[in-house]
Amino acid sequence: MVKLNKDTREEYCNHLLQLLTKEELDQFREDFLQLHPTDQADFYIMLESEDRQKLYAIITAETMADIFQALELSEQKELIIELDERYAAEMINHLYADDAATFLAELDQVEAQAILTAMNTDDADDVKELMAYPPKTAGSIMTKEFISLSSTNTAQEVIEQLRMEAPNAETIYYLYVVDEHEQLVGVVSLRDLITAQSNELVENLMSTRVVSVGSSANQEDVAKLIKKYDFLAAPVVSPNGVLLGIVTVDDVIDVIEDEATEDLGEFTASRGATDVNVSAFTAAKKRAPWIVLLMFFGLITAGVIDQFEETLSQIVLLAAFIPLLMGSAGNAGTQSLAVVVRGLALGTLEKKGLARTLLREFSTGMMIGIICALALLIIIPIFYGSFMLAVIVGISIFCSLSVATVIGATVPLIINKLKIDPAFASGPFITTVNDILGLLIYFTIATSLLEFL
Amino acid sequence: MVKLNKDTREEYCNHLLQLLTKEELDQFREDFLQLHPTDQADFYIMLESEDRQKLYAIITAETMADIFQALELSEQKELIIELDERYAAEMINHLYADDAATFLAELDQVEAQAILTAMNTDDADDVKELMAYPPKTAGSIMTKEFISLSSTNTAQEVIEQLRMEAPNAETIYYLYVVDEHEQLVGVVSLRDLITAQSNELVENLMSTRVVSVGSSANQEDVAKLIKKYDFLAAPVVSPNGVLLGIVTVDDVIDVIEDEATEDLGEFTASRGATDVNVSAFTAAKKRAPWIVLLMFFGLITAGVIDQFEETLSQIVLLAAFIPLLMGSAGNAGTQSLAVVVRGLALGTLEKKGLARTLLREFSTGMMIGIICALALLIIIPIFYGSFMLAVIVGISIFCSLSVATVIGATVPLIINKLKIDPAFASGPFITTVNDILGLLIYFTIATSLLEFL
Structure with missing residues (x-):
């Protein structure tokens, strides 16, 4: 069996393509069948529709099944349309039951039923059994072909x-x-x-x-x-x-x-939208809801700031530090979230008590908060000439970071316990909560210290 | 061999613990050796130091090697200290070379050398060979025990x-x-x-x-x-x-x-800091640099806002929408980043041209931008009674989202091409860039439209 390293791949594929173009089909079949099914699939997806038809004519449904299994779902769908019905059913018969089930589950019911009817009864029964399990369960990903x-x-x-x-x-x-x-x-x-x-x-x-x-x-x-x-x-x-x-x-x-x-999708508000091979319209349709939803949370933040318009109008400079404060709290909260989510995923968290983890996160937040506060107490007076402003921003960053780490760690733990959809623990949501708390802390401190500014 | 499902695990461990406490060591050894090494390791880490010593006395270095291989690195380090030197060396002899190399690489050179010297020459040579490969290469993770x-x-x-x-x-x-x-x-x-x-x-x-x-x-x-x-x-x-x-x-x-x-670490500014089993001080030491570094970027943002203090002092309400704008641009940029990073990781991106991917992201950003802008054009006049403010925020969000998706997609692609450390492509950095661009867009538009407000 020929398996291709990167450097020999292109050469061999060109050789195959030439044979196909020159209609030297016997030689083509012989050389093509030397390839590992994964490489056959890579070659297959490069072909134009016309060349694909030549391919279907000279290789068996069984070989085609191996290729089919190495394709991505969207490519599988394209392929099945091009095949004539009998060849397609015969090919599906040769799939492992789990691959067939995964594929058929993506078709609409009428199409899936048509293919199931054309299949051998035994194979079709296996596939139907697998399709009956809820997605993401052991049943749905298991194979029936065991010894x-x-x-x-x-x-x-x-x-x-x-x-x-x-x-x-x-x-x-x-x-x-x-x-x-x-x-x-x-x-x-x-x-x-x-x-x-x-x-x-x-x-x-x-x-x-x-x-x-x-x-x-x-x-x-x-x-x-x-x-x-x-x-x-x-x-x-x-x-x-x-x-x-x-x-x-x-x-x-x-x-x-x-x-x-x-996990990454939940951290980046791109849940279910990480497929790179879709049109801009499809991508926008999948991602826009998250952005719009989070924008509405942004409106809440705007409302909070609006409440403190009077304080702000007296010291406009306070506005300059809103992004710094919110960014820091957001970053610290997301760090804690990442630590806890990875701990849960890898199972390393269970060894520690949860209370200890929360306490650890709180202490960590306070330590980072002190460092940031001290840095700001030095920098702000230098650039903005106001020690009091530095005190307000410093205390605010200390308080928000301490709170942010606890929230970042608590939310995924609660969600894990309650077995709720973890999308609600996603980074942007925690960031929003931390934003609002941070702003309240900031403006409350600023308002109460206003007379000293 | 006894392998434990969750419900039988606790019971069996208690049984073993009792035997150990009652010093029924022969029975203990027999029942303990029935366990899969992974479960032996789980049992081992539950033991107090005194009970561990009993364990070392009755099981061979070869069995101990199997347990050792199932432990986490920090647990392995604890274990090696407790063992007497000859037993430790004999145990290391029985490790697979790759596991031994991974472990020894974590010790300081004197300790590692002492253990290597006490090992069989052949085994030690294999281990030294593996240790010579740079980390994260095939050589460093391969095993020498093949047929x-x-x-x-x-x-x-x-x-x-x-x-x-x-x-x-x-x-x-x-x-x-x-x-x-x-x-x-x-x-x-x-x-x-x-x-x-x-x-x-x-x-x-x-x-x-x-x-x-x-x-x-x-x-x-x-x-x-x-x-x-x-x-x-x-x-x-x-x-x-x-x-x-x-x-x-x-x-x-x-x-x-x-x-x-x-990947998650790079998205959450918690790179290299996702270990849950460390003290608050260690966690703060690893995470603080990122937060502080990003806080300094926040100071740049503060400087940008400060430049527009005059505009702000005329319309304080503009400050209220800073978090909304920056949050939305940040989220959209991170989404693009996630899509591209996953595409690179899974290899699905290579099938598409890079130019097409960028164009797709730009179009997606514009579409999401239009949706957000339209929503704000309706909502802001209702709550804040100013259509002009809505126009400023609406245009700003449209421009920032279009730019943010392109930046989110471009940076990881460039970094991938240049083979630079991808930490620089991390979410927070891209968010900072988008923050600054978004603010410039916002205040430039606001300043130029100020007379209409």
Whole structure:
């Protein structure tokens, strides 16, 4: 199988393209099939529609299924439209059930139903089963193509079984042992099997207490489990212990990437909008609601400042430090938020008590606040000639930073406990709360010290 | 092997603790050794110092090495201090070379050297080799415990070889084929080996064009490669093709987690400060520099506002909309930043042209800007009774949002091209730039329209 390093990729792709253009289709097929499906997919998406049609004519639906699985969702949708219906259904038959389910879930119901009807009954049933699980659960990302054994087989018998079943299984490195009711009773790795005597019974090789997850478990918890134990796969079971499927480590990598994207989205008010390959209009439609919503919060801030118009009109210079104060409080709050959110994601927070974490954040905020206040007490008199202004801004920054770190740390903890949609803990929301508190602190102090200015 | 689900964990740990307290050490050892090393480590960190000493006395250095590998770095450091020197050295001998190198790199040179001297020469050489690679390269995260084959062996011979070598290898699922010069010439999966005829030569089973990475490749590129092809491992080679080691998928998961933490750190001015298990003082020491640095940028903003003191003193209400404008521009810029940074991280951006991405962002910014401007043109006259004020704020928000998205998208692209430390692209820096531009736009418009207010 040809796998391409960066430098050989372009050359090989040009070579393939030439063969296709010159209609040397036999040679093309031979060389194309040498590629890893991931590289086949990379080549495929470069092709013009006309060349794609040539491709469909000369490669089997099974090969096309491998390519399909390596494509992005938007590319998959384009592909399916170009195929004739029979070829498409045959291709979907060859997909792993989890990939087929993920794809069909994105189509409208009529289209999905049409494809399901054209599929083999068995395969279609697997796909329907997976589609029935709520998104982001273990059930929704598991694969049905796993290998299960009986505990009374010998190592040699299992290896014979593998020779038969390996081509259809997503992994053969973890083998799950089930009893007569299909309930999961053990696991044996191919590693253990290889190193065992050939007449050894699976019973004696398997681990009997298997870590498994329920089909409704959160996909993030499955990812944490696999990461924690360095597993290559984890079994998914029904409430009564029946083995339903497995989640493999490559699915988990996708989950971790997705969760990281989601975390970032929540920190940047771009939740659900981080897809780079959309039109400006689609991007605006996804992002505008956040900006507009946060702008309305900005109107609240404007209202707060408006309340102190009298103070401001007496000392206009106070306005100059609004961005500095709000920016600092916002940054400190977001830092705390990031620390706590990462701690929750990586599971390192649980080892510490929550109260200690909050106290730590409060102390941290006070220390940073003192440093900032001292700096301002020196700088402001130099540039603006007013020591009293420095005192007002200094005390305000100390108070706002101390509060901001606590709010930044508390909100995600509460939200985590309450299992509310974590979007509400997003950076911009915490920043807004800190903005308003900071402004109240600032102008209250300024108003009460006004006579000294 | 006992692996613990959440509900059985506490019970089993209590049981172990009781045995340890009652000094029923034989029974304790037997039950403790039933646990997966990851769970052994979880149990270990719960123990008081006195109980830990009991543990060291009854388990071998080899078992302790497995526990050690499952601990966090800070816990590893605590552990090594408690051990007597000979036991510690023996334990380090049993670590995988990559884990030993990662740990020793964190100690000071004298300590690290003392441990290296006490180790077996062969193991110490492997560890020293890994420590010589720069951090975050493929070389620094690869493992030396891989299995290499000769192409002239038969499938059966390889399986015999695996029986011998499997216990010392980190994975046996990918087997690398080298020639007489130790140069990588192919790869064969255990899957292919199992399904092959037993007298088939490795030569005929292996893929000859293997995707490999250089030892100085960025760890993130290795992660992308493994993720793209759904590999379980990738081989690391020297410039002349000699197989040096392998990077396994579980290491890659750690890399992806680390990179996500890093991305988040760059977005939240908490770079390198996301460790939750540190004292308030340490946290303040790591985070304060960012807050103070950004506060100095805030002083620039204050200076900009100060320049427009005359305008402000005529219409104090203008100050009320400073946070709204700056917040909106900041949010829009951060959204663009997030989209582009994720696109770069996931590799989805490369498919689009960069110019098209920038144009897309600019159009998106204008569209969101129009929506915000229209909303303000309705709301501000109602609450503040001034249509002219609404026009000033409306035009300003339209201009700032259009500019902010372009800046948010451009900066990470430039930084990516120049291969500069991406910390400079962090959210708060872009927000500061957008703040200043937004204020200039706002007050320039306000000043020029002052006579109409």
